[in-house]
Amino acid sequence: MLQNKYSFNQSSTELVISGLPDYSNNDDKDNISIISGWKLSIINQPEIEGSFDHLKSVIKAFYKCAALSLLDREEKIESELIDINLDENGCYIVTLKSTKPDVKPLKLSIGYAEFSDIINCFDQLKNFKEIKIDFNELLPNIKKKSFLSFDKNKLLFTISPPLMALFSISLFTFIGFYFFEVKDSRNKNLSIISNYSNIVIKIK
Amino acid sequence: MFAISNKLNLQHLFPSKVSIWRLRSNNPMRKSPNYNNINSKQFDGLIKITSEMSKYLYPYIRAIVSSKDNYINKPELWNDFQSRFIELIEERFNAESIIVKNLIDYDNSQKYFKKILLTLSLASSEEGYSRLRFVLANL
Numbered sequence: 001m002l003q004n005k006y007s008f009n010q011s012s013t014e015l016v017i018s019g020l021p022d023y024s025n026n027d028d029k030d031n032i033s034i035i036s037g038w039k040l041s042i043i044n045q046p047e048i049e050g051s052f053d054h055l056k057s058v059i060k061a062f063y064k065c066a067a068l069s070l071l072d073r074e075e076k077i078e079s080e081l082i083d084i085n086l087d088e089n090g091c092y093i094v095t096l097k098s099t100k101p102d103v104k105p106l107k108l109s110i111g112y113a114e115f116s117d118i119i120n121c122f123d124q125l126k127n128f129k130e131i132k133i134d135f136n137e138l139l140p141n142i143k144k145k146s147f148l149s150f151d152k153n154k155l156l157f158t159i160s161p162p163l164m165a166l167f168s169i170s171l172f173t174f175i176g177f178y179f180f181e182v183k184d185s186r187n188k189n190l191s192i193i194s195n196y197s198n199i200v201i202k203i204k
Numbered sequence: 205m206f207a208i209s210n211k212l213n214l215q216h217l218f219p220s221k222v223s224i225w226r227l228r229s230n231n232p233m234r235k236s237p238n239y240n241n242i243n244s245k246q247f248d249g250l251i252k253i254t255s256e257m258s259k260y261l262y263p264y265i266r267a268i269v270s271s272k273d274n275y276i277n278k279p280e281l282w283n284d285f286q287s288r289f290i291e292l293i294e295e296r297f298n299a300e301s302i303i304v305k306n307l308i309d310y311d312n313s314q315k316y317f318k319k320i321l322l323t324l325s326l327a328s329s330e331e332g333y334s335r336l337r338f339v340l341a342n343l
Contacts, residue, residue: 069322112269113273113325116322120329
């Protein structure tokens with residue numbers, strides 16, 4: 001039985017999918033329902049290939065990363081097979097973990113341009129009718145931020161200046177009150193003495 | 205934009221260039237904004253037009269993003285884009301507002317411009333319309 005092979009290209013990226021039709025599902029000879037292999041080639045990067053489970057986790061991670069980037073949410077994407085993080089230069093660091101023992105994880109540094117090419121290739125695959133993959137389980141399930149949800153660091157950064165100002169005002173007020181009370185009591189003592197002195201003068 | 209809206213059969217939503225211009229002038233950052241109501245169909249239509257336009261512009265968008273990714277080796281394209289974009293903002297937006305002031309600041313606006321280009325590049329594929337819609341619905 002001959003394998004079918006399809007490739008999807010976008011600028012710097014090429015995705016090749018090979019597999020067989022599943023005749024029990026009434027597939028045509030050109031369809032692919034059983035994916036036997038895939039290969040993702042990015043210019044100036046090592047080729048990535050693996051099993052169908054690898055492909056599913058890679059697509060899932062990239063789609064989630066795209067959605068989070070568009071929503072301006074910085075979250076680490078970690079799974080058994082792939083991690084995606086942003087570095088300080090704004091590049092995506094993709095760590096691919098092999099299921100084979102003694103194989104070190106492969107790290108790739110991908111810019112925004114290559115990232116959008118990869119997403120474009122996956123979108124082409126999603127809309128290609130000859131390859132039957134259930135994409136529903138691969139699409140990101142991102143919960144909408146509730147009204148009450150907030151970033152703790154942002155909140156601290158926003159609230160700390162007015163709190164510090166309030167604290168300093170109250171501190172200065174207490175110090176001011178203390179000095180005022182001391183001065184007031186001194187004045188009272190002085191007036192008593194002067195009253196006495198007046199009385200003394202009157203007696204004389 | 206008008207030609208693309210005709211291509212997408214959106215004449216019933218945007219019958220003339222003026223109707224598109226009126227929607228564009230809803231932007232509160234403009235010098236003289238208008239406040240018209242945008243219904244959900246027009247909203248969807250604008251997303252479709254944006255997605256379709258980004259398909260045509262993808263090679264240019266990608267080249268500018270690539271220039272920013274490799275800024276040390278080839279900064280020219282990114283610098284040209286940023287200075288032209290800032291010029292346009294200064295011409296059309298209210299430069300007195302703090303948001304616009306941040307936009308025309310060369311250092312602060314880089315991250316924002318890069319985000320715009322990434323959004324457009326991800327909106328340029330077959331899934332671009334649904335992706336852009338999902339993002340706008342979850343902001």
